[in-house]
Amino acid sequence: MAEMTDEMKAAKAQEIYKKLCTAIENRNWHYNKDEENLVAYFGVTGEDIPMQFIIMVDAARQLVRLMSPMSFKMSEAKRMEGAIATCVATFGLADGSFDYDMSDGRIAFRMTASYRESNFGDGLFQYMISCSCATVDEYNDKFLALDKGIMSLDDFIKNC
Secondary structure, eight states, X not given: OOOOOHHHHHHHHHHHHHXXXXXXXXXXXXXXXXXXXXXXXXXXXXXXXXXXXXXXXXXXXXXXXXXXXXXXXXXXXXHHHHHHHHHHHHHXXXXXXXXXXXXXXXXXXXXXXXXXXXXXXXXXXXHHHXXXXXXXXXXXHHHHHHHHTSSOHHHHHHTO
């Protein structure tokens, strides 16, 4: 198959972005759009800590990238435990991963999907959103409890 031109990639990215927006609208959720950069932002309230999500369509790499940054950072004293905890949590995931920045203690959930030579539909977006919401809701309070000293690293590991 011939390589796509930049114009073809941009057109495909626009098409995917429209499908993304429709998928969010199908949930009757409020969200914000950055149409120029093909980004959608929304927040969800889970069982405990509110969650923020950013989904972007990356035309150059033909990817949909979902990010959910935690609303807190691991304190400097807990940075090493945070690194271990994100590795343990990620190891047990069926899809997606937790990214951890050792320098400032930021944790974010990330999931990507390639639409290269694919026909992306509502079902894949619904899966990405549902899986991400469930995963972040499952772990955000555990990461926070670890940071605050409410949960030990051993207990975190036992609960994963």
